[in-house]
Amino acid sequence: MRSAHGKRSSGAGGTGATPTAIATVAGLMLVSATPQAAQAQDGCEFFAGRTVELVVPFNPGGGYDLYGRMVAAHMGDKLGAENMIVINRPGAGGTLATNQTWTAAPDGLLIQLTNTSGMLTSELGGAPGVRYESAGFSWIGRVTSEADAISVGIDNSIGSLEDIRTAAAERTLRFGSTGIGADNYLGAQIISKVLDVEAEIVVGFAGGQEVFASMARGEVDFFISTFGSARRAEDAGSVRIIGLLAAEPNPSHPDIEVLGALVEDAGDKALAGAFSDVGFGGRSLAAPPGMAEDRLQCLRDAYEATIADPDFLADTVERGLPITPVDGATLAAVIGNLMANPPQDFVELLREAYRN
Amino acid sequence: MLEAALSGLLQVVSPSAFGLMLIGSLIGLVVGILPGLGGPVALALMLPFTFGMTPIETFCFLLSTLVVTTTAGGITSILFGIPGEATAAAIVLDGHPMAKRGEAGRAIGAMLMASLLGALIGALLLVAAIPVIRPVVLAFGPPEFLMLALVGLTFIAILSDGAMLKGLIMACAGIMIALVGLDPQTAIPRYTFGKLEMWDGIGIVPLVIGLFGGPQILELMLSKNSVATSNPSKKVQGIWQGFVDAFVHWKVVLQSGLIGAGVGVVPGVGGSVAQFIAYGHAKQNSRKPEEFGKGSIEGLLASSGNNNAKDGGALIPMISFGLPGSVSTAVILTAFLIVGIDPGPAMLTEHLDVTFSMIWVTIIATIIVMIITIPLIAPLSRVTLVNGPLLAPFLLTLVVLGAYASRNSLFDVWVMLAAAAVGVICQRFRWPVVPLLLGVVLGAACERYFFLSQALFGWGWMTRPIVMGFWALMLFILLRALLRAWRSFRLRERI
DSSP states (O other): OHHHHHHHHHTTSSSSOOHHHHHHHHHHHHHHHOHHHHHHHHTGGGGTTOEEEEEESSOTTSHHHHHHHHHHHHHHHHHTOSEEEEEEOOOGGGHHHHHHHHTSOSSSSEEEEEEHHHHHHHHHTTOTTOOOOGGGSEEEEEEEOOOEEEEEETTOSOOSHHHHHHHHHHSOEEEEESSTTSHHHHHHHHHHHHHTOOEEEEEOOSSHHHHHHHHHTTSOOEEEEEHHHHHHHHHTTSEEEEEESSSSOOTTSTTSOBGGGGOOOHHHHHHHHHHHHHGGGOEEEEEOSSOOHHHHHHHHHHHHHHHHOHHHHHHHHHHTOOOOOEEHHHHHHHHHHHHHSOOHHHHHHHHHHHTO | OHHHHHHHHHHHTSHHHHHHHHHHHHHHHHHHHSSSOOHHHHHHHHHHHHTTSOHHHHHHHHHHHHHHHHHHHHHHHHHHSSOSSGGGHHHHHHHHHHHHTTOHHHHHHHHHHHHHHHHHHHHHHHHHHGGGHHHHHHHOOHHHHHHHHHHHHHGGGTTTTTOHHHHHHHHHHHHHHHHOEEOTTTOOEESOTTOGGGTTOOOHHHHHHHHHHHHHHHHHHHSSSBSOOSOOSOHHHHHHHHHHHHHHTHHHHHHHHHHHHHHHTSTTTHHHHHHHHHHHHHHHHOSOGGGTTTTOHHHHHHHHHHHHHHHHHHHHHHHHHOOOSSHHHHHHHHHHHHHTOOSSGGGGTTTHHHHHHHHHHHHHHHHHHHHHHHHHHHHHHHHTTSBHHHHHHHHHHHHHHHHHHTTTOHHHHHHHHHHHHHHHHHHHTTOOSHHHHHHHHHHHHHHHHHHHHHHHHGGGGGGSHHHHHHHHHHHHHHHHHHHHHHHHHHHHHHO
C-alpha cells in the first residue's frame, strides 16, 4: 500500500497511474503470464539456501527412521538445498503424516518416506481417517522393498507351508497380529483364504517383537513380517521362516518356498500375489500432489543422483540398510495401475477388515 | 563368565570407549534436564555417529546417554517440580518439597547416590539372571504382565494420601484417559472426536509435564517468592549429607532397586510405573509415612533408587529376545542391528563380553554423571533462589518445547496445557494426582494384556502359577493398606 502511494506522489502528481507504475504492472503481468518459463528458469535453483523436510511417519530409531536419515544425509546436497532434515511425525500407523503431506504445499520443501503398502491398503479398504489418494501423490522414487516372510514358532510342529493344511485339520491355528488393518493381519487373512483353513487371528500385540516372543512361548503359531525382522527373530532363536507371502519365487531368496506354489486356482494365486504387488512400493519417497513438472523432476533427478553416489552406496553397506531402488515414473505408473484396477478379492478382504 | 566380565570391563575403559561414554553422559545430562526433550530423539540423532564403531563403543555411547537421561531427569524434578523425564515424576513428590526447604543440594546428592546404588543392584540382577534369562523371560506372558499392571494399580490404595475414595476416582479418570485412541482389538476409534492425532491416545510425556509442571509454574508466577522459601545455609555441603543419607537408609534403596529391576523387566509397563510401586512400597513400610509427600528423605530415596535399576532390568528381555521395553530401548535395539549383533542366545554365549560391557556402562555412566554434577549442584541450587516471576517464563518455554518435541505435534502442547489445568485444579482442591498417572499408564496395558490373555488362554490364565502368586501379593497389599486406614480411622475416633 505504502509503495503505491509513494509511486503516485513521486510521479507527475494527480490520481492517475504514473509511467513507472504502468511499467511495473506491465512487467509483473508479463512475468506472471509465463509461469512455466519463470519456473523453468529457477527450477532447481529454487532449493538453494532452503531446508527440505523429510517426514518419517514413525518413531525415531525404527527402520523407516534409519532409511530416512540415510537418504536425507545425501539427497540434500544433490538437490542443492542448504539442508535436508528428518521430521518424525508418528501417529495412526502413518496415516497422520500421510494426511498432512497430502494437504501440504507442493513446492518441494516437504517430502515423505511412505509406508506404501499401508497407504494403499488403507485407501482400498476404506479405512476411517484416510484423507488422501495414493495415486495422486508426486512419487519421487522407491528406496527399498522387502519380501514378506511367514514364520512359525521355534518349537512348533509345523515345519513347512504344506504342513499348515494338515495341522489345521487337527486344531485351530493362530496368527499373531498387531492390529486390524496391519500388514500382518491382512497377510493372515490371505493365507487363511488361499489355503482354505480356519485360523484365529489374535490381535492386540504391541509390536512385532512381542509376537515373536509369544511364538517362542508357543502361544501363537504364525506371524507375517518383513523378511529382515523375521530373519533377526530366527537368529534370536524364537522362530523359523517357512515361506514367503508371494505368488512367484523371489529372486533374492530363491530357496524359500512361496505361498503361490501351493495353489492352482488362478484367483487364489492372484490373491497371494496381491500382497506383494501392494508391497511393490515398499518404502518410497513422495511429495504432495499437484507439483509442477520440473520441480518434481528436480527431486527425481536428485534421488537418481543419490542412489548412484558411491558414498551413499557405501553408507548402505556400512549401516546394513540395503536399497532396491525404482525410479519415480515407474513407481507412479505401478501405483496408478494398482489403484485403478485392484484385484477384487483383495479389495473385498480389505473392506471386510475395516468394516468393523 | 569371569573372563567375559573382565574383558567387557577392559574394553569399556579403553580410551576411545571411555571418551564416548563421557560424551554420551554429557548429552544425556542436557537431554535429561530439559523436560520433555526425550531420550528417543537424542538417541536417534546419535545413531548415525555410531556407524563404523565397534559394538562396545556403540553401546558405551548410546547406553551412557540412556542411563544418564533418567538420572538427570531427577534434577529438574527436584529443583523445579517439573519432571525432566516421565520416569522421574515420583522424584517430584518429595524432592521438590526438600528444595523448597532449601535442601536442594542434599536432595540432589541423595538422588544421585540412590541412582548409583540402584544401578549396581540392576547390574547385579542382570548378572545373576544370565544363566536363567531365557526361561524366565519365556515364563512371563500376557497374563503375568497383566497381573503386574494390576499390582501397580493396587498401589493406588497406598498413594492416595489417605483419601482413598478420591484416589480411586482419579484412577478411574486415568483409565478413561487411557481408553482414548484406537481400540487395540477392533481398531475402532474411541473418544477421538474425529481427530487423527488422538488415534494413538494421549501422550504420557505431555501429560506428566503438564500435571506436575502446571501447578509449579503457576505458583512461581503468582507468588513473589523463589522456589526455595527458606534460605539454605550450606548448599554444597548438602550434597555429602545426601550421599550419607542414601547409605543410612540403605534398606529403602535396596528394596527400591530390586523393585525397579524387577518391574523393568516387563516390556512397556516398566519405566513409568516402577517408580510409583517403589515409592508406595517404601511408604507402606516406613515408620513415618505421614512425611511422604512433604519432603521425606525416604520417599526421595525410594523414587530415585529404581531409576537406573530398571534400565538394568529392561536390558534382560532386550538382550535375550530383542524385546524393547520402551521407545528408548527400541533405539538401542536398532544399534544392535547396526553393529551386526543379533539379540538372543549369542549374547549369552559368544558375545557375553558385550553383555557385560553393557552392565559396566550402566554403572560407570552413573558414576560419571555424579562426578559431573557435583560441581554443578551449587550453581543449580542457586536457581532455586531466583525470583519466581523471573523463572516462570523460562520454565514455561521449556515445558511447551518439551511437550511439542516428543512427537513433533502441536496437539501435544494442547494436551500439556489441559493437563496443567487439571493439575492446578487438583492441587487447589487437594485431589491426589499420582493415581491419575497410574491409571493412564496402566489402564492401556491392563486392557491390552487382559484381552490377549483371554484370546490365548480363555479363563485358564487366572490359575497359572506366577499369576496366582501375584493375586496373593495384591491381596496382601490391599489388606495392609486397609488395615492401616482402619487403624488410623479408629485412632481419630477415639480422639
